[in-house]
Amino acid sequence: MTHNVAFLGLGNMGEAMAANLLKAGHQLTVYNRTASKAAGLKRRGATVATTPAEAVQGAALVFTMVTDDAALEELCLGADGLLPAMPTGAIHASCSTVAPDTNRRLAAAHARQGSSLVATPVFGKPDVAAAATLWLAMAGEAGSRRKLKPVLQALGQGVHEFGDDPGAANVVKLCGNFMLGAAIEAMAEAFTLAQKSGLDREQVYQFFTATLFNNPIYKGYGKLVAERHYQPVGAAPAIIRKDMRLVLDEARTHLVPMPFANILHDHLSTTVAKGEKVDWAGFAERVTDGAGL
Amino acid sequence: MTHNVAFLGLGNMGEAMAANLLKAGHQLTVYNRTASKAAGLKRRGATVATTPAEAVQGAALVFTMVTDDAALEELCLGADGLLPAMPTGAIHASCSTVAPDTNRRLAAAHARQGSSLVATPVFGKPDVAAAATLWLAMAGEAGSRRKLKPVLQALGQGVHEFGDDPGAANVVKLCGNFMLGAAIEAMAEAFTLAQKSGLDREQVYQFFTATLFNNPIYKGYGKLVAERHYQPVGAAPAIIRKDMRLVLDEARTHLVPMPFANILHDHLSTTVAKGEKVDWAGFAERVTDGAGL
């Protein structure tokens, strides 16, 4: 079954996801603040809207994928925002990595307008999005989840539900990014210790990812750390630093000391402060730098 | 090809490994400080020696698997120690998790006596050892490695070589235990944050180990962390705390700041100080305890 679908936010992730919705046969209207990014999707059949409100006219499903909480709130509640324009009964799939409370607050605002918001954060880099092998978490009102789920299948290899609280899916997303960061730091410390003990970083990387940590995450990020080459930029350090800030904000709210998360946040802060133009995994250089390499 | 093989150190790991050498057809002589532990292997055909020196008489290959550096040095150099008794040309496969320098020093002592020591630390718990699916790292003199390698195949699912410096294999082993600890701490922080945010630890565990961290390590240790049940005791906290101490000792020697390793060591120290009778992964309770759970 296909739908009128709006997709707002066409960064590297959003564009790839929107393309997969087109491929699945939906009628797609897209919107991006910088309009030029919509050109590729237009060629493939999407309609381009000039405001968020215009984009969601007549849409049964609305996807958003933007950088941070402020961008999402602007899209929903700002000038020509999508929220007042959403048709009654329409469902907003909120894919961005934002604070759990942001989706909770926006979901309540949608409910007051007769539409609904389901949090649907995604796991994976732009190439994973393009291959439609993302993992998705989903949380929000049960009826909306039921309708949304079949459409989400087109975007990834699995959709996991976390109940009625839309914030819950974002907690899971934040936990995931934190665990990725921890794996990167662990490899950075281990490979640097091995290197300074006379071993070859690359060989140590090969060993662990062929044995105990034979896993795409360790293989993918570990290669960057082993080679100390953090290009291309999948996600900028400032973006994931924002995610770690959100992790620590949740940890504060719920009184959870997270010593590993503190270290990841600090390493990313330094990477941002130094203006390094690298993928976020480049915070691994804080370890090599600290070791005088 | 089978050999006269001596196996010294019959803890949970050693006994399982020795049994697999028996199964592979080698003539086995065993030694353990507490002799009663040798009973099972004796029934299956092993000869039981009463001193290390006696155990290695006539052996072509000697395996040792003990708790720490002091135990290994005592076995080699103590009263009735194995080193002076090793036949010329015999090879000592040193499987214990010890400091890289310990194996380096002992390897030099073996060389002076006409025998050799190859470091062969193993990755896996007792049940993995029993199933002969350990991963092995190996480093030491090239000729000895060549002879030893086929025999090691009986113990695991792969042997990875790290060159002539026997210490190198132990550096790899220490890096591995550190990375395991980091994965456990990361899950402890993430699951606790999720729980205090209103989610179910178990569901979060299921999600991550079905998606991003679909990996036996995360599944195995993550289950303990999700359920907060750290039984049975695969390795005691004091044992792995010793390993983290060795990691930090290497880090000191080579001037590598390892903030994650500091945290793991401290959490294990507290677990030991409190006298908790749990598997070493029980240090994850430092996180739940810190969050007031």
Add this chain to the structure above:
Amino acid sequence: MTHNVAFLGLGNMGEAMAANLLKAGHQLTVYNRTASKAAGLKRRGATVATTPAEAVQGAALVFTMVTDDAALEELCLGADGLLPAMPTGAIHASCSTVAPDTNRRLAAAHARQGSSLVATPVFGKPDVAAAATLWLAMAGEAGSRRKLKPVLQALGQGVHEFGDDPGAANVVKLCGNFMLGAAIEAMAEAFTLAQKSGLDREQVYQFFTATLFNNPIYKGYGKLVAERHYQPVGAAPAIIRKDMRLVLDEARTHLVPMPFANILHDHLSTTVAKGEKVDWAGFAERVTDGAGL
């Protein structure tokens, strides 16, 4: 020269400071959300107002001393708030420990109304406030500072100016609370190490505060840490945890990794999570607890 002075916020600190303004001869009107706290000052000659707006009628100077940013904003901008009621030209001395940006924003709002806000955070416990030996930092518009300074002398032993940006004084206040916390943690770690090495905590405390750290801060907080007795409650853990959160918020804004501040914040979070009814210095028990004492 005496003035019509309003004082809003009569906690342990506020009441002691207001009493010293009375003693200095000012006509004092006071306000507190829980009116009963004003009884003592009323007996000594203060007028009691029933709303913030009423309190500042006709005042030349307005002092506020409340728990956190939300309380200060409510007092200024809430129902019957003080800001619209402040006479033209009146000066608001904002003594609370709040985010630098809170005072910046409120100062701008005051300026728009024809009054001014000067940030005047204070250093010292309630007994120090009562003895009029506080240290004060002051920042804000120069003319207002000039008028306010002589009045502030009645509250402490010195007023230090930090220029025109009202936020600057709060940055200094946050730095100070952070440095106090660091001194407490340092003593907690040192005294606990000494104790577990067989020494007497008390003797070690006496030694250091008679020699290298012969200083009232080390003596006062160190006594609590040495005796492991954190009564009476000068400031609750939740209050100073809020301060550490503000420190870390500034650190985030300005991209400054502060590893010590992370540890202090986490220790205070655990103390709050466990519901311990102690002075904030009681976070030192995180160290003794971690050592199994």
Add this chain to the structure above:
Amino acid sequence: MTHNVAFLGLGNMGEAMAANLLKAGHQLTVYNRTASKAAGLKRRGATVATTPAEAVQGAALVFTMVTDDAALEELCLGADGLLPAMPTGAIHASCSTVAPDTNRRLAAAHARQGSSLVATPVFGKPDVAAAATLWLAMAGEAGSRRKLKPVLQALGQGVHEFGDDPGAANVVKLCGNFMLGAAIEAMAEAFTLAQKSGLDREQVYQFFTATLFNNPIYKGYGKLVAERHYQPVGAAPAIIRKDMRLVLDEARTHLVPMPFANILHDHLSTTVAKGEKVDWAGFAERVTDGAGL
């Protein structure tokens, strides 16, 4: 009462201390591995010995002040070492910053030879030693302490006794160096936060050392941190890193997690790894560097 005194180890600290013993009227024999360092004391009347054993011939009191445990053990037990040459009843005042167990072991060895060792670590930089205003801690056999104490008065402004266990005085010394390091790190974080918030490091330093932290330690080290100028080198980073290692070694032995000490050790490791030629307080640059300054 004056004595035949031997002084071994004429670094910046040792030379200044030896000079004060000369001034106090003792007959002084000195020894240093690099003999040229003894020239100044020779001119002032000291006898120069060519071996440790020769230096202690006929001495009633023997002082040693060297860089680390290995140097002290070599001086005592190495070729022409002082221990076998010490007269019966002579007292060795062991001033170096070494592991508590090193002095315990050496004290037992002295006792077996009929002499005694009293641990007498000192607090203060070379200029403080020259001014004879060091603080001294003392621990060891009671009778020897009684005889030694009056002589130690010539070196400082106070001698504090910590009982019969010679290791106890070294525990105190290690706690002190740790607390100094913590004060430096706290200032580094606070001043850097203030600077990036738009304040002047120097003014913040002036404020705190005139008020809450009006104390020679904060003034002296704080000046280096405020000015980010870490010259001259009072003690090299590698020396104090060794001290932090000894702190952490004690903490391991006694199962005391010390998160601040971990950070200090790591910052000093990086300073050493980068080869910075600064006073040890220069580890404060890890904070400014992390903030991108």
